[in-house]
Amino acid sequence: MTKMLTLKNERKIRLCNFTSESVELGILLAIVGGFLDAYTFVGRGGVFANAQTGNVVLMGIEAATGEWGQAVLHAVPILAFMVGVVVAEMIKKPSMCLFMQDSERAVLILETIVLFIVGFIPYTSPSIIVTVAISFVSSVQISSFRKLVGSTYSTTMVTGNLRSATQEAYIAFTKKDDESARRTIRYSTINLSFLSGAILGGLLTSFIGVKAVWIPVIVLIFSIILFNSERKDMNANIEIQD
Numbered sequence: 001m002t003k004m005l006t007l008k009n010e011r012k013i014r015l016c017n018f019t020s021e022s023v024e025l026g027i028l029l030a031i032v033g034g035f036l037d038a039y040t041f042v043g044r045g046g047v048f049a050n051a052q053t054g055n056v057v058l059m060g061i062e063a064a065t066g067e068w069g070q071a072v073l074h075a076v077p078i079l080a081f082m083v084g085v086v087v088a089e090m091i092k093k094p095s096m097c098l099f100m101q102d103s104e105r106a107v108l109i110l111e112t113i114v115l116f117i118v119g120f121i122p123y124t125s126p127s128i129i130v131t132v133a134i135s136f137v138s139s140v141q142i143s144s145f146r147k148l149v150g151s152t153y154s155t156t157m158v159t160g161n162l163r164s165a166t167q168e169a170y171i172a173f174t175k176k177d178d179e180s181a182r183r184t185i186r187y188s189t190i191n192l193s194f195l196s197g198a199i200l201g202g203l204l205t206s207f208i209g210v211k212a213v214w215i216p217v218i219v220l221i222f223s224i225i226l227f228n229s230e231r232k233d234m235n236a237n238i239e240i241q242d
Contacts, residue, residue, distance in 0.1 A: 019102065019104065020104045020145055020147065021149050021150065022149075023148065023149060023186060024226055025145070025223055025227065026145070026153070026155060026186075026190050026193075027189060027193045028193075028219050028220075028222060028223045028226065029145055029155035029223060030155045030190045030191075030193035030194040030197060031193050031194070031196055031197035031200070031219055032111075032141070032155070032197060032216040032219050032223075033050055033138070033141070033154075033157070033194055034193070034194035034196065034198035035200055035201035035204075035215060035216050035219075036049065036050060036115075036137070036138065036156075036197075036213075036216060037049065037051075037156075037198060037201065038197070038199075038200075038201025038202040038205060039205050040130065040134055041202075042201070042206060043205040043206075043209065043212065044127050044130045044134075044210075045127030045130075045131065047127070047131055049130075049131045049134035049135045049138060050135075050138040050142075050156040050157055051138075051156070051157045051159075052077065052078050052081050052135070055075075055078050056074075058070075058074045059074035059075055059078070062074060073128055076128060076131075076132055077128075077131050077132055077135040078135075080132040080135040080136045081139040083136060083139070084135070084136040084138070084139025085139050085143050087110075087136075087140055088107065088139065088140045089143065091103045091106055091107055091110075091144070092104070092143075092144055103144070104227065105224060105227050107140055107141070107144040107145075108227065110140060111141060111220055112221060112224070114133055114136065114137050115133075115213050115214070115216055115217050116214065117133070118130055118133050118210075119210060119211045119213045119214045121210065122210060123210060141156055142154055142155065142156045142157075148187075148190065149186060151164070151187075152164075153187065153190060155190070155194075158190075158191050158194050158195075161187050161190055161191050162187075162191060164183070165183075165188050165191060168181075168183040169181075169184040172184055200215065201215075
């Protein structure tokens with residue numbers, strides 16, 4: 001009996017890993033990542049909240065010029081990003097995956113709630129509030145969904161994906177490697193999805209305003225639906241095997 005429970009728990013953990021690496025889910029999350037960067041840049045103070053490189057650079061520049069107040073403001077999103085990493089690591093522990101249906105779905109629900117609330121924050125509010133919230137969401141997402149069919153990738157920035165796509169394309173071309181060709185297509189698909197999200201984010205934020213952030217909420221809901229669908233399919237297969 002104990003052995004059967006252990007086997008089912010191991011299958012449950014493998015199931016969490018399988019669904020979080022699917023290409024379909026990666027496409028939707030990349031759209032969200034691109035949209036949020038465009039949203040904060042166009043409608044929330046001209047900043048990129050997903051990647052923290054810019055905040056680190058600006059914090060250093062402000063500190064060098066003695067503008068300590070501004071330096072602290074740039075430090076706040078960085079701290080929010082770090083908190084997001086800690087939260088994601090806590091949620092995705094294998095022990096947590098045994099108590100909730102899957103930790104990745106919990107992350108998607110958390111993102112959905114936070115972004116829904118952001119849509120109620122008016123333009124007149126300090127931009128730092130929104131930047132912190134989206135930095136947190138970005139951190140949780142990038143920490144929870146790091147594999148695309150076994151390959152490392154990101155859904156909130158394209159630098160690494162672009163390097164990987166180019167590298168795999170070079171290997172596929174020079175060594176006639178079919179697997180590298182497939183990885184090239186996957187990475188390129190994610191990059192194009194991110195670009196599509198950025199285009200939509202720029203356009204819709206200009207027309208709709210602050211509530212444009214609810215578009216990623218809709219995409220995340222579709223992601224949760226996809227997650228549930230894949231889970232049901234896998235559970236059906238497990239029951240057949242049992």
